[in-house]
Amino acid sequence: MNxxxxxxxxxxxxxxxxxxxxxxxxxxxxxxxxxxxxGIALAVGSALVLSACSSGTAGPQEQAALTGSATEPVxxxxxxYGHLQEPNCIFGGWIQENFTARQVLDNLxxxxxxxxxxxxxxxxxxxxxxxxxxxxxxxxxxxxxxxTPLDAEAVAYNFDYWMDGGNGTAAAHLGGFYDHSEVxxxxxxxxxLSAPFAPFLSTLSQSYFGLQSPTALQTRTVEENCTEPIGxxxxxVKDWKRGEYIEFERNEDYDWAPENARHQGPAYLEGIRWNIxxxxxxxxxxxxxxxxxxxxxxxxxxxxxxRQRYDFTQYITxxxxxxxxxxxxxxxxxxxxxxxxxxxxxxxxxNIESAFLGTVPFEPSGYxxxxxxxxxxxxxxQYPFDLEKANELLDGAGWTGRAxxxxxxxxxxxxxxxxxxxxxxxxxxxxNTAIQNFQxxxxxxxxxxxxxxxxxxxxxxxxxxxxxxxxxxVGYWTSPHAGILNINYRPSTExxxxxxxxxxxxxxxxxxTIQQALQAPTDAEVTATFSEAQYQLSELAPAIGLxxxxxxxxxxDRVSGLWLEPAQGGPIFHDAHFTSEEAxxxxxxxxxxxxxxxx
Amino acid sequence: MxxxxxxxxxxxxxxxxxxxxxxxxxxxxxxxxxxxxxxxALFVIWAAASITFLIQSLLPGDRATLLLNxxxxxxxxxxxxxxxxxxxxxxFDDPLLVQYVxxxxxxxxxxxxxxxxxxxxxxxxxxxxxxxTLVLTFTxxxxxxxxxxxxxxxxxxxxxxxxxxxxxxxxxxAALPQYWLGIILLVVFSLWLGLFPVVSGSGTAGLVxxxxxxxxxxxxxxxxxxxAEFERTMDEPFVLTARARGMSDGGVRxxxxxxxxxxxxxxxxxxxVGAQFSAAVIAENxxxxxxxxxxxxxxxNGRDLPVVCGVVMLVAxxxxxxxxxxxxxxxxxxxxxxxxx
Numbered sequence: 001m002n003x004x005x006x007x008x009x010x011x012x013x014x015x016x017x018x019x020x021x022x023x024x025x026x027x028x029x030x031x032x033x034x035x036x037x038x039g040i041a042l043a044v045g046s047a048l049v050l051s052a053c054s055s056g057t058a059g060p061q062e063q064a065a066l067t068g069s070a071t072e073p074v075x076x077x078x079x080x081y082g083h084l085q086e087p088n089c090i091f092g093g094w095i096q097e098n099f100t101a102r103q104v105l106d107n108l109x110x111x112x113x114x115x116x117x118x119x120x121x122x123x124x125x126x127x128x129x130x131x132x133x134x135x136x137x138x139x140x141x142x143x144x145x146x147x148t149p150l151d152a153e154a155v156a157y158n159f160d161y162w163m164d165g166g167n168g169t170a171a172a173h174l175g176g177f178y179d180h181s182e183v184x185x186x187x188x189x190x191x192x193l194s195a196p197f198a199p200f201l202s203t204l205s206q207s208y209f210g211l212q213s214p215t216a217l218q219t220r221t222v223e224e225n226c227t228e229p230i231g232x233x234x235x236x237v238k239d240w241k242r243g244e245y246i247e248f249e250r251n252e253d254y255d256w257a258p259e260n261a262r263h264q265g266p267a268y269l270e271g272i273r274w275n276i277x278x279x280x281x282x283x284x285x286x287x288x289x290x291x292x293x294x295x296x297x298x299x300x301x302x303x304x305x306x307r308q309r310y311d312f313t314q315y316i317t318x319x320x321x322x323x324x325x326x327x328x329x330x331x332x333x334x335x336x337x338x339x340x341x342x343x344x345x346x347x348x349x350x351n352i353e354s355a356f357l358g359t360v361p362f363e364p365s366g367y368x369x370x371x372x373x374x375x376x377x378x379x380x381x382q383y384p385f386d387l388e389k390a391n392e393l394l395d396g397a398g399w400t401g402r403a404x405x406x407x408x409x410x411x412x413x414x415x416x417x418x419x420x421x422x423x424x425x426x427x428x429x430x431x432n433t434a435i436q437n438f439q440x441x442x443x444x445x446x447x448x449x450x451x452x453x454x455x456x457x458x459x460x461x462x463x464x465x466x467x468x469x470x471x472x473x474v475g476y477w478t479s480p481h482a483g484i485l486n487i488n489y490r491p492s493t494e495x496x497x498x499x500x501x502x503x504x505x506x507x508x509x510x511x512x513t514i515q516q517a518l519q520a521p522t523d524a525e526v527t528a529t530f531s532e533a534q535y536q537l538s539e540l541a542p543a544i545g546l547x548x549x550x551x552x553x554x555x556x557d558r559v560s561g562l563w564l565e566p567a568q569g570g571p572i573f574h575d576a577h578f579t580s581e582e583a584x585x586x587x588x589x590x591x592x593x594x595x596x597x598x599x
Numbered sequence: 600m601x602x603x604x605x606x607x608x609x610x611x612x613x614x615x616x617x618x619x620x621x622x623x624x625x626x627x628x629x630x631x632x633x634x635x636x637x638x639x640a641l642f643v644i645w646a647a648a649s650i651t652f653l654i655q656s657l658l659p660g661d662r663a664t665l666l667l668n669x670x671x672x673x674x675x676x677x678x679x680x681x682x683x684x685x686x687x688x689x690x691f692d693d694p695l696l697v698q699y700v701x702x703x704x705x706x707x708x709x710x711x712x713x714x715x716x717x718x719x720x721x722x723x724x725x726x727x728x729x730x731x732t733l734v735l736t737f738t739x740x741x742x743x744x745x746x747x748x749x750x751x752x753x754x755x756x757x758x759x760x761x762x763x764x765x766x767x768x769x770x771x772x773a774a775l776p777q778y779w780l781g782i783i784l785l786v787v788f789s790l791w792l793g794l795f796p797v798v799s800g801s802g803t804a805g806l807v808x809x810x811x812x813x814x815x816x817x818x819x820x821x822x823x824x825x826x827a828e829f830e831r832t833m834d835e836p837f838v839l840t841a842r843a844r845g846m847s848d849g850g851v852r853x854x855x856x857x858x859x860x861x862x863x864x865x866x867x868x869x870x871x872v873g874a875q876f877s878a879a880v881i882a883e884n885x886x887x888x889x890x891x892x893x894x895x896x897x898x899x900n901g902r903d904l905p906v907v908c909g910v911v912m913l914v915a916x917x918x919x920x921x922x923x924x925x926x927x928x929x930x931x932x933x934x935x936x937x938x939x940x
Contacts, residue, residue, distance in 0.1 A: 082798065088716045093671040167683065168671035242717075242727055243889030244800055277798055277887040281782055285790050286797040286887075422674060456900035460668040461660025466677045475674060499675030544731045 044291035072579035077584035078247075079559055081338035082277040082286050082295035090237055090246070091210055093169035095413040095478065098207035099570040101270065103248050105210025108136060108155070109201050110258030111480055111567035115373030117201045120258035121150060121211065121232075131196035133520060138187045142256050144213035144232045152189035156181035157214040159191065166217075170208040172487060172500065173479070173561065196519035198526050199481035204374075205567040206480060210286045213298060229533055232256070233340035234267045234574040238590065246274040247590055248573075268577035271590060287554060294555040294562055295585075296571060302428055303359045303552065309556040311562075314360060315569035317549040319479035320488055321369035322431060324419060324438075324544045329467045329504035330415055339541040341393035346441035351548045352384075355434035360550050366543030367534055368487060368511035374517075374527045379534035381544070390445040397448065408446030421474035422459035434546055435474065467504050476500060476549050479569045484532040486514050489537070503542035510536050558583040638917040647906050647915035652702055655904045665902055666715055689715065702908075707926050711912075712905030714898075721909040724894060727870040729913070731801045732891040735882065740868065742814030747821035751860065752852050754764050754825050756833045765825060772819030775861055777878055781812040781885035799886035801812050810880035817871055829860035865925050872921040876914050 091101040109117040109125075125139040142150040159181045162170035177197040182190040193200070203209070216230035228237040234257065235248035249271045257264050275292065277283040279300035286292040287310070298306045306312045313436065326342070333339050343366075352362040363369055365380035394408055394415070401409030408415040421427045421435065427511040432453070439449040449472075454464055464470055477484055477500070491506040492498040513536055517529035537543075551569040553560050561575040578584035642742065656662075663685040663752035664677045686692045705712055726750025742820025754765035783869035788808060789797045832838065833856055841851050891910055930936050 010610070074863065088669075089718070094669070168667060169673075172673070175693060226718045241733075241801075241889060242724070243893050244887070275800075276796055276891075279885045282785060282885055282887055284796055285785060289790060289793065289797045291797050361633075426674065457658065457665065458660060459674050460665045461658075461662065461902070462658035462664035462668065462674075462676055465664075465674055473674075478672070497676070497678040498675065499677055502675060505752070519743050 003179075020286070020304065024284065046490060054576075065507060073268045073561065074579070074581055074584050075268055075577070076274055077578045077587045078271045078275050078589050079269050079294065079573060079576060079578075080275060080292045080587070081573070082171065082275045082283045082292040082459060084276075084278060084280075084283065084297040086243070086276040090240075091167075091226075091229045091231075093167050093208060098210075098568055100228070100246065101207040101210045101231075102233075102565065102568075102570040103235045103573060104229055104233045105207065106150075106233050106256065107144070107205050107207065107209055107211065107214060107258075108138075109459060110260055111202060111205035111565065112260050113566050115202070115480070115566075116155065117205050118153045121155075121171040121256065125201065127200075128365075131198070131521070132193050134191040134193070134200055135184070136189050136191065138189065139256055140187045141234050143253070144216070144230050145236050145251055145253075146230045148213040148230075149186075150211060150232050151186045152183040152212075153186075154214050154492060155189045155211065156183050157217070158209075158211050161212070161214075161217060162209065162428050167208050172204075173203050173208070173483075176496070180305070182542050186271075195515075197483070198518050198520060200481040200565075201583055202481040203479075205482070207568060207570065238271065243276065245276060248272045248274065249590075251319070254574075256268055256343060261572075262575035264384070265419070267574045268561070269573060272573050273588075273590070284554075290556070290558075292556075293559045294571070296551065296553055298552040298554050300359045303357075306552075306554040310556060311560075312555075313553045313564055315551040315553075315564045316369060316371040316483070317476075317478045317569060318369055318372035318551075318553065319484045320367065320475070320477040321363040321365065321548045322474065322476045322546045323366045323429070324435075324472045324474055324546065325366075325502040326425065326542055327467060327471050327473075327504060328540075328542050329506070331471045332415065333471055335397055336540060337393045337397040338415075340383070341390040341397070341445060342447060343541050343544050344386045344393070345390040345445035346438050346445065347385040348438070348544075348546060351437040355437060356547065360430070361548050362563050363545040364536075365534070366545040367488075367537050368482055369548045371548070372479070372482055372484070374530040376531040376534045379531060379538050382538045383541070383544075386599040387444055394446060402446065405441060405448070406446060407448040414448060416448055416450065417471035418450045418452055419472035420452045420454055420464045420470045421475065422456065423453035425456050426476070427453075427474055431474075431547065438546070465499065473502055476547075478549065480566060482526075482533075484520060485530070485537075486518060490535055505540065505542045507536075507540060510540065608864055611654065611777060612848065614908070619778075620860060639642055640916070640923075643919055644912050644915045648702075648706060648912050651700075651908045651911045652699060655902055655907055656695060656698065658902065662902055662904075663689070669716060687778055706912075711909045714906050715903045716901050717903075718900075721905045724906055725891065725909050725913060727896050728889055728891045731889045732879055734806065734829055735813065735879055735888065735890060737757070738810040739813035739817065740871065740922050742810050743817035743821055744864070744868075746814065746818035747825060748857070749820045750818070751825055752849075755852075755936065757831045760926055762830075766823070769819045769822040771813050773817075773823060775816045775819070777816060777881045779884065780815060781808070781882055784808045784811055785885060797886075799888050801835055805886065805888065807890055809886045811820065812882045812885070813875055813878055817875070820871070821867055824863040824867055825860040828863050832856045832859040858932060862929065864933070865928050869918075869922045869925040873914060873918045876917065 004393055062598050081101070085096045087096040087100050089097055090104060091097055102357060106121050108120060108122040110120045121142060122136040122140055123139055126135045127133070128135075136155070138152060138155065144150055144154075148154065159178065162179055163170075163174065174197070179192040179194040180327050184190055184193065197203075210231060212225070213230040217225060227240055234251055234254045236247040236251055238247040240246045240285045250267045250269060250547045252266050254266045255264060255446040266440070275286075277286060277292075277295070280297070283292075283295050284299055284302045284306070300314070303312075319454070326338070326339050328334055348364070349362045352360065354381065361370065362382075365375070368375045370377070370380070397410075399410045399415050403409055403414060419435070419439075423432055427435065435451060439451055442449055452464075452470075458464060464473070477488065479487070488501045489501060489503075489505055489507075489510055490498045490513055492501050492504070513529060513533040517526055517533055520526040520529050551564065553562065553564055553571055557577055558579055560579050561577050563572050563575065565571065578587065617618055661682070663682040666685055667677055667681060690698055693701075696881060702712075708878070711725075713720050713726055717724060750769065754761055756762060785797065785808060788794045796805050797806050799809055838851055838855060841855055877892065879890055880896050882888065883890045883892045891913070894906065895910045897903070898910065
């Protein structure tokens with residue numbers, strides 16, 4: 001319902017599914033045993049087809065005819081999908097650009113719901129004893145849609161491209177760890193790190209690490225690679241009418257879907273029309289009216305109904321949830337007791353429940369969201385609502401005086417703090433309500449909180465990102481693993497500044513623990529060490545958890561087989577299909593203008 | 600007659616049109632007049648571009664940081680090392696005067712630059728979006744005029760309660776928030792009745808509701824300013840004369856009175872065209888239409904200077920052209936103005 005949902009609000013809003021996601025298990029078609037069986041039958045079916053037609057000339061229609069089973073999904077049709085925000089480019093560092101990139105580009109590995117990864121372009125991997133060299137074995141049959149082979153050479157080229165400015169977010173993840181790539185042979189590439197990095201593979205499952213054709217990157221303009229990147233994925237960009245829709249067309253050669261895809265071979269759909277529908281009422285209305293087959297970002301007021309009427313999925317984003325980061329370098333929050341007091345001072349759980357009408361989970365942790373592998377639920381629960389405790393802590397810290405309005409005073413200074421946040425970019429209108437509730441509730445403990453919503457331009461220009469510009473700042477950062485703690489809590493130094501450390505926390509102990517976690521040799525040790533880091537952070541209280549970033553998908557019964565991929569929660573259309581031939585035939589197909597162009 | 604003349608010449612008192620009609624000295628030739636108009640138009644466009652450039656350049660916050668943060672979806676400080684390539688690429692480090700001269704030089708060559716965030720030439724960005732915006736703006740304008748004129752002819756100076764009710768309705772229409780109106784139209788006509796698509800896109804059927812969303816409030820404004828003039832003119836002696844000649848009431852209203860009341864409506868139109876451009880973003884969002892409104896909002900949020908300047912100059916140009924047309928229309932509506940000139 002927010003009028004201008006700021007199309008370029010670079011919300012880092014990945015979305016995944018493993019950890020949580022489903023609100024009701026039955027609401028997810030793909031979890032139903034029936035659907036699973038069908039998936040397996042299908043996989044077997046296409047394997048048979050492959051061996052039968054090794055010449056590889058069988059088109060999708062022939063395949064359907066060959067397998068001929070009743071469970072074979074309907075082929076063809078253009079699916080209408082309604083999406084909130086328009087990306088600037090198909091591939092980029094913004095989460096919106098990841099959703100589109102995922103349709104066109106393949107990754108080395110694919111994330112699964114339990115936080116592990118499965119083969120995709122890389123079929124096998126091995127890490128050296130010192131954890132500094134990852135050897136990836138690649139499929140030998142993959143080519144980009146411009147004909148360039150996707151081989152070791154191409155992978156090495158892409159690593160250097162991401163790190164040298166091709167993708168700022170990819171660089172934020174691997175910066176300080178990536179050293180160089182070495183081509184061993186056509187199907188083998190070595191990635192050399194400068195320091196061990198346990199969540200390496202999980203990191204690569206995000207679409208910031210989508211593989212593009214080196215030929216295209218080298219020979220085409222920035223604009224061409226922005227609007228029509230060349231990948232090896234299940235779809236290619238057919239047309240992009242800015243402000244209206246992006247059309248994706250099936251890649252007929254596609255035969256290298258990730259291991260956790262629901263089927264192998266080309267997509268069932270002829271294509272997708274990815275409509276940009278910014279207004280919530282219109283987006284949900286277009287699904288009700290049957291204009292859309294599926295929509296993302298179901299408005300909070302419609303979620304209860306959508307659960308009943310549609311195949312509804314909610315994805316809880318892993319990484320840093322939406323939290324208030326407290327400035328530990330300057331001002332009132334340099335005192336740990338005051339930070340702890342504010343953490344105890346309000347009933348955050350009731351607040352989130354009411355602000356979001358119960359549609360978005362409360363997140364007690366200020367550091368990791370509950371869907372992040374390695375999340376420690378006990379460490380997250382250290383600051384329940386306890387006004388008495390908050391008052392004790394503030395009394396102990398010397399904030400004993402009271403002004404007329406109830407604000408605490410110490411040495412003539414009021415307990416007055418400023419919290420800044422990007423409204424409608426980082427924080428949704430519902431989130432804004434939650435922050436206002438928080439402000440109101442904190443008065444009881446004697447906090448006078450000034451809220452300062454920021455325009456997109458103020459927010460992103462860095463004017464409110466310095467230690468002298470705020471006491472608290474609201475933000476989130478999506479990541480499929482707990483390694484996000486290293487991005488958010490690595491102390492900033494002269495040689496290696498870290499602007500992502502928005503609490504300005506400079507704590508050697510926490511930093512060391514995080515480094516140990518990143519370098520731990522086994523998964524169990526990684527988890528245990530990250531738990532320790534969460535307890536240490538919790539004690540220091542540099543951040544206060546509010547709610548999880550979520551992504552939703554509602555699908556009509558005309559189509560089936562859509563899912564949200566677990567690394568970032570983007571919708572996957574490769575396995576989607578119309579549920580009947582009538583439904584397919586009533587779909588519009590690609591826009592007429594294009595059809596004419598094609599002749 | 601003196602009363603009418605006075606009314607007519609004072610009516611078009613809108614600020615944007617430099618009163619083309621009544622000058623003390625005779626205008627030398629049509630060519631000189633056109634030359635003056637063109638120079639004036641160029642000045643307006645130059646001024647619009649320069650002011651936009653200055654504001655966008657001088658707003659607090661660092662532009663390179665903004666671009667980098669937007670590319671990665673983060674809100675944070677950036678190191679000089681990170682910012683150097685961006686400053687280098689876009690010349691943010693150059694003295695402001697140098698940046699301005701570069702910018703103006705580009706304008707003179709017809710080069711509006713390349714969008715910082717879309718990597719497309721600004722002319723392409725605008726070219727892709729201008730048609731739906733113009734179509735929406737002018738359809739809304741036509742809808743507004745049609746509604747206003749029908750309302751006036753049927754209801755002005757009728758039984759007092761009729762006039763009062765419709766005058767009240769016009770005020771209410773003029774005060775309608777476009778966002779609210781758009782949602783109501785969407786829910787009623789698209790969702791309940793299923794008469795129009797929810798997602799309008801750029802098709803013809805999808806034009807109706809957005810045009811009504813913008814047109815209905817404007818119709819309220821237009822009818823209000825014209826109603827006063829219409830009702831006053833109905834009291835003029837020449838109306839009585841016309842009636843005395845045996846002319847029907849409808850004929851009097853349509854052929855004599857309406858003409859008088861058009862002038863304030865025309866003045867308002869000069870302003871409305873520009874205002875519709877900015878209101879278009881609301882209709883574009885609600886009905887998921889492409890258009891310049893959304894491009895402009897996105898560009899302002901991202902401080903995508905080339906795109907902002909391009910759109911602002913275009914809007915200035917549309918203003919200038921519309922006001923030229925309005926000036927001409929005055930003369931057509933009231934030929935006496937031509938003689939005066």
